[in-house]
Amino acid sequence: MTLVYVVFGAAFGFLLSRSGAADYNYIQMMFLFEDLQLYGIIGTAVVLTSVGLWAIKRRGRTAGGEPIGIELKPLHRGNVVGGVLFGVGWSMAGMCPGPILVNIGEGKIYAVAALAGALAGAGVFGVLYHQLQGFFHLPPLGVGTGEG
Amino acid sequence: MPLIVNGMPPLHWAVAGGGIACITLILLYVGNRRLGISTGFEDVCSLVLPQAYFQRGVVRRGRAWRLPFLLGLLVGGFVSGALDGSWAVTWDLGMFDTVIGFGPAGKLAWMFVGGLFIGFGTRLAGGCTSGHGIFGMSNFELPSLVTTLSFMAAGVVTTQLLYRVVFA
Numbered sequence: 001m002t003l004v005y006v007v008f009g010a011a012f013g014f015l016l017s018r019s020g021a022a023d024y025n026y027i028q029m030m031f032l033f034e035d036l037q038l039y040g041i042i043g044t045a046v047v048l049t050s051v052g053l054w055a056i057k058r059r060g061r062t063a064g065g066e067p068i069g070i071e072l073k074p075l076h077r078g079n080v081v082g083g084v085l086f087g088v089g090w091s092m093a094g095m096c097p098g099p100i101l102v103n104i105g106e107g108k109i110y111a112v113a114a115l116a117g118a119l120a121g122a123g124v125f126g127v128l129y130h131q132l133q134g135f136f137h138l139p140p141l142g143v144g145t146g147e148g
Numbered sequence: 149m150p151l152i153v154n155g156m157p158p159l160h161w162a163v164a165g166g167g168i169a170c171i172t173l174i175l176l177y178v179g180n181r182r183l184g185i186s187t188g189f190e191d192v193c194s195l196v197l198p199q200a201y202f203q204r205g206v207v208r209r210g211r212a213w214r215l216p217f218l219l220g221l222l223v224g225g226f227v228s229g230a231l232d233g234s235w236a237v238t239w240d241l242g243m244f245d246t247v248i249g250f251g252p253a254g255k256l257a258w259m260f261v262g263g264l265f266i267g268f269g270t271r272l273a274g275g276c277t278s279g280h281g282i283f284g285m286s287n288f289e290l291p292s293l294v295t296t297l298s299f300m301a302a303g304v305v306t307t308q309l310l311y312r313v314v315f316a
Contacts (some may be wrong), residue, residue, distance in 0.1 A: 001179070001187075001213075002212070002216045002233075003216070004179070005179070005213045005214075005216035005217045005220065006216045006217070006219055006220040006258050007176075007197040007220060007221065008171055008175055008179075008215035008217060008220060009216065009218060009219040009220015009221045010221070010223040010224040010227065011167075011171055011173075011220075011224065012163065012168070012171045012217075012220065012221060013220060013221035013222065013223065013224020013225050013228070014224040014225075014227055014228050015159070015164055015167045015168055015171070015224075015295065016152075016221075016224070016225075017151075017153055017224060017225050017228035017229070018158060018159050018228055019158050019159045019161070019163075019164030019167075019187045019214070020149075020164075021164070021226065021247045022153075022156040023151050023152050023242070024152060024241050024243070024244060025149060025152060026149070026151075026158070027234045027244050027303075027307075028242075028243055028307050028311065029149070031303045031304045031306070031307030032150060032307055032308065032311060033304075034290070034314075035149065036161075037158060037161050038161075039159045040161030040162065040165065040218065041156075041164045041165040041168065042165070042233060042277075042282070043165065043171070044161060044165025044166060044168075045164075045165040045166075045168040045169045045172070045282050045286075046163050046164055046172075046281075046282060046285045046286050046291040047169075047171035047196055049168075049169040049172050049173060049286035049288075050285075050287070050288070052169060052172075052285060053173070053176070053210065053286055053287055056166070056173065056271075057175050057202035057216050059308070060279070061165070061180050061181070062176075062177055062178065062179075062180045063177055064178075065168060066178065066180055066243070068286065069180060069208075070176070070182055071182060071185070072171075072237070072287075072289060072295065073238040073274045073275060073279070073280070073284060073289060073291045073292060074274065074291060075290055075291040075294070076274075076291075077294060078273055078274065079252055079274065079291050079294045079295040079298065080294060080295075080298045080299075081178070081272060081273075081298075082269045082270065082271070082272025082273025082274070082295070083267050083269065083273045083280075083294070083295040083296070083298025083299040083302065084269070084296075084298050084299070084301070084302040085185035085269030085272065085273075085275055085298070085302070086265065086266055086269030086270045086276060086302070087159075087269070087298065087300065087301065087302025087303040087304075087305075088262075088265045088279075088305065088306045089262045089263065089264070089265025089266035089267075089269055090266065090299060090302075090303050091263030091302070091303045091307045091310065092259075092260075092261065092265065092306065092310075093258075093259050093260075093262030093263060093266060093305035094241075094242075094244070095262075095266075095271060096217060096266065096276050096277040096278075097185045097186040097187045097188070097189065097266060097276045097277070097278070098221055098278055099274075099278070100184065100266070101218055101221035101222045101225065102221050102222070102224060102225035103225060104151045104225065105221065105224060105225025105228070105229065106225040106226065106228060106229040106235075107226075107235055107236055107238050108152070108153075108237060108238055108240070108241075108279035109238065109239060109246035110235050110241065110252075110255045110256060110259045111154040111259065111264065113255070113256040113257075113259035113264040114260070114262055114266070115263060115280060116257040116260055116263060116266060116269075117259065117260040117261060117263020117264040117265075117266065117296075118189050118263040118266045119189055119192055119193060119263075120260075120263070120264055120267060121188035121189075121192055121241035121263060121264040121265065121266060121267025121268035121270065121271070122186075122190050122192075122263070122267040122270075122271045123193045123197060123267070124207070124264075124267075124268060125267070125271040125272060126190060126193060126196050126197065126199055126202050126271070127199055127201070127314060129199075130199045131223060132272070136216075136272065137192040139202060140182060140264070141200060141201060141233045142204055142205070142206070143206075144201075144204060144206060144207075144271075145152075145271060145273065145274030145275075146274025146275050146280075146291065147182070147184055147187045147206055147210060147274075147275075147279070147281060
């Protein structure tokens with residue numbers, strides 16, 4: 001199954017690479033409202049995924065017959081503050097988490113620094129979780145802020 | 149506008165959006181997995197950091213699929229760059245080079261700081277463009293709507309400031 005996930009990831013990464021979603025210029029043009037390519041991609045993906053989710057949830061089982069289990073993300077103050085911080089980073093680097101890895105694969109050497117920063121940022125967050133928990137009303141440690 | 153990676157025009161947005169939806173749905177239908185990439189940063193941290201946060205069940209259980217998926221993203225980028233035989237290590241950063249114009253050291257520092265915001269922000273928000281923006285929005289989850297509006301708004305403000313004010 002491990003190899004299957006590598007293949008899924010590779011297909012996903014290829015699409016991000018060839019669509020502009022992992023391209024610095026397209027990210028900036030999206031935020032400048034000068035090119036609608038990425039809005040079209042996100043909009044199409046959300047509409048089609050919601051239709052597919054409806055169908056899969058209606059069936060209720062995976063292809064292998066396992067019950068579908070979707071872990072819902074909790075609502076907390078971190079959604080807004082974390083979202084804003086992430087938005088600043090996405091604009092600066094011109095990459096969101098998936099495209100950081102895609103860019104490294106493409107040979108864009110500076111993306112290695114973005115990955116180092118992202119790992120450090122996630123590391124600092126995890127180490128400080130208890131200190132941040134009260135202020136941001138974050139869920140108990142076992143639950144976390146939401147996976148994904 | 150040509151892509152930085154190969155100088156070619158991008159896929160049509162409807163094709164790319166449809167492909168992303170397909171992979172998201174197959175991941176759920178075959179693997180019973182909720183698409184989400186930023187937790188992968190925690191998975192990597194969990195390999196070296198002993199803190200309770202990184203050794204939680206939800207992190208450790210997801211590693212078996214998320215780490216291979218992350219590896220796949222690297223492979224996908226490589227294949228995309230290598231398919232026409234033109235893969236090369238590059239510092240090309242498109243309009244950053246023409247407008248902001250930092251050299252290699254400046255770019256690395258800039259990217260590291262951007263990465264810090266991405267890593268800390270996505271984990272505080274509980275997800276990124278994939279987990280909140282695509283999966284969560286498609287599943288009509290309120291935290292995902294709130295997070296997506298927050299990061300899109302902050303991205304718009306930051307880029308507008310950088311390209312229309314600071315480095316204009």
